[in-house]
Amino acid sequence: MTSTTEKVDVGFRSERGPILVSLMLCTGLVALDSTIIATAVPSIVDDLGGFSSFPWLFSTYLLAQAVSVPLYGKLADVVGRKPVMLFGIGLFLLGSVLCGLAWSMPALIVFRAVQGLGAGAVQPMSITIAGDIYTLAERAKAQGYLASVWGISAVVGPTLGGVFSEYVSWRWIFFVNIPLCLVAAWALQRRFHETVHCTRHRIDATGAALLTVGSTMLVLGLLEGGQAWAWASVLSVGVLGGGVLLLVGFVLVEQRVPEPVLPLWVFRRRLLVVTSLVAAAVGAVVLGLTSYVPTFVQTVLGHGPLVAGFALATLTIGWPLAASQAGRLYLRFGFRATALLGGSVAVVGTGLVATLTASTSVWSVAGYCFVVGLGMGLVASPTLIAAQSSVDWAERGVVTGNNLFSRSIGSALGIALFGAIVNLAVRSGETPAAVETGSQHVFLAVAVLAAVMTVAVLALPGRDTPPAVAAPGLAAPVGAPSAGAPPAGAPSVGVRPSAGAQPVGVRPSTSG
Template identity: 65%
Template sequence: MGLRSERGPILLSLMLATALVALDSTVIATAIPTITKELGGFSQFPWLLSVYLLAQAATTPLYGKVADVVGRKPVILLGVAVFLAGSILCGFAWSMPALIAFRAVQGLGAGAILPMSTTIVGDIYTLAERAKVQGYVASVWGISAVVGPLIGGAFSEWVSWRWIFWVNIPFCLVAGGILLRNFREKVERTKHRVDYLGAVLVTAATTLLMLGLLEGGEGWPWTSLTSALVIGGGLVLAVAFVLVERRAAEPVLPLWVFGRRMLLTTSVVSLGVGAVMIGFTSYIPTFTQVTLGTGALVAGFSVATMTVGWPVAAAQSGRLYLRYRFRVTALLGSLLAIVGVVLVLLFLGTGSTPWEVGAFCLVVGAGLGLAAPTTVIAAQHTVGWSERGVVTSANMFSRSIGSALGVAVYGAVVNASLGRTAAHPAPGPLADAVHEVFLGVLVAGVVMLVAVLFMPRGGEGRQFPTDDGGAVAEKAAEQTVGGAA
């Protein structure tokens, strides 16, 4: 049976694995009161969220490089296995420090699953199909933003918080089993020089920088010695990493990824996408509940309209970029996302309705649905099989950095705004704070737009094939590390 007939089950397994990673980013939020009541350590609970993101982001570049050497299948299966192990251990955690450590194990698995899912889609689907399929995979995140807290609350209240982790077990087994049986790739085994030093440096640098961005202003003041040491140490290690990679025979994150115009601009777009998404998913539900007085379910569905706009727009983006090229499609998406943010700035207030909030989120989701998959596919299209993993991982890495920057900046904005309100009380304090947050989101949208404007007009690298057909998908099974996609 050829690869074309096996793509459906493969896509299902990729979406399932992605859903698990996305759910575990949000499912724990509503379970925290129950967890801390049993395990204690309430002051440490923010680490349950931060350590997961840290481990995930820090290992993404490494997995991308390894996948270009040994193939995608062993890397994503490793990711699923590590995530499964972390989930089991989290369910058996006996203390808050143990749970935090096991959440880090989950993050290590997630760091492989996300970039490999996107890379495999790029391998087995044709250029015309990829946008729609990437939209399906990406929409999993929005659905998880709504479903995750509901699942966490339900298990905590009616069963046990431990089942929010144990429920992952059958789904991990199903996803891994489908991939093991259906996903086939032919990889030429050759001797490689492993860049161990580069791997250690990029992981350590990313960990420190992400830690500084996520915990600055929360775990410690921005102006503290701790903040200076963490962020300064991350920057020093990043410089050392660049110096090492310039001389490495097979660098773990080749510097050419950020030296090619198409790859650099699409990475910056991804950074902006991460910042825009985290702004909406973090602050729209809170605003809807606190300021508009809705329940958690209504608040979740308000922001979930992004997940409607995203896949619908992504499904159409393939037609657009095949006709008008990547740059024009991404430009349209960036402008649409900016329009959605401007609508929020102009009309979101204490008198808004959840329907209005949902409409604004729908517009933003449609914009991101055009811009995000298009730029990822544009980056993948400029390289061959042996470079696609590292290119995709670099793009995902940029999105993680964008989200971390967004968390840091938006959190500082909210704290500053609420601090001024405490000194000079005014009606609708949270509404004012959220308004200032979305000024920052607008800046992120403008960053996306500017990066798109600098994308090559005609597309870099290989030209669009005149008959992309099913040949690309069939050939994906025969790719070798030294071959071209």
């Protein structure tokens, strides 16, 4: 039985503590790699050349990660979480080794894509496994631990990248992943045990191909439109138009196949649609701040990269702090009320960011970003947990993958929107005054998106009080039938019970 007064046992010394540590290590692979490379770019360009191509080091990684997430989510619901996670770690390890051995910028770009494909499995599987092994009351705190890895990486990553580049070699920013991958895989293999009853499945190869290629073209068009090519160019229209047509074909195919790779019911359930829209807004808001706050601090306020990184790091510090406490709020007041509170805090924070000028102190910037982080922690975690908790085990991978994919699409849309805004502002040249104007316009757009996100939260179903409070007794030990267990004939998975079985999640009454 779970209640608002239940003691939440999510510590590292608990029975599931080693699994949580392994999940944090896995998350750390993706989080550290997304921050450590930023300060190493000058060294990489000096060694390999290709200055004009270095943005692709980020684009290909993001692209490969984004388009592969829905496929891994579906696969995890078929074969289990552990094989997909281990495959992702292995692929990430391979990509890291190849990146460290890269002999040219084109080769490094290709190998970054391999890394991205591995990251596409690691991040959603960490969140999905946490959703499997923790009760509803515990998930927020577990998600807070996972989110804290991003906060640590935001501080450690750039510094570590600079140290490797200056004193050793930029190649070590990739080689450092080798021991991390091995330890993460070993911990997961040793501590997380699954019992998967596999049945015969028909692979939706056509749907997977259409989704992958269509999403790739769409995200690529959004990432590079207005940057690598003009929005109105034939290439831009062809890439975006082709992506849309392929995705339309994907929808038509998914309506006919018995086991779609991305079931269309995720677009028909009110709760899942709303949480996906919120995830997209979260991706855009975070992208806008992480891309332009450091530039503003360095160019307009005149501080160095280290100070700029600190100003932004407060966002990723506030996020896990709020996320870890979100469980107490949504168990008492519901998912919608908690997310609405978070959205309101985020609106206040982004509104303060929109007031930044050349006379603002860097401490104010850091404080404003911290407020935004607090708001995001109370929005992103509860809405994701609400989506996960509304489905059974056999659907949780798909739902988690779709939520993270929506966040990636929101980031890509944010890149396109904010890039267009800045390009209009700096036509006369990248002077501090022009950068200040462009950044202020971006921050205003971010504040508007935060407000839109908060309005979207209002559309969440009203009956979102977790049944752990409204109807006790739904939680059950792993292996026992429950609302969180797969239906008859479907794969079952969980932490193998030993002395004191771990409870699985429960399903809130969140249907629209």
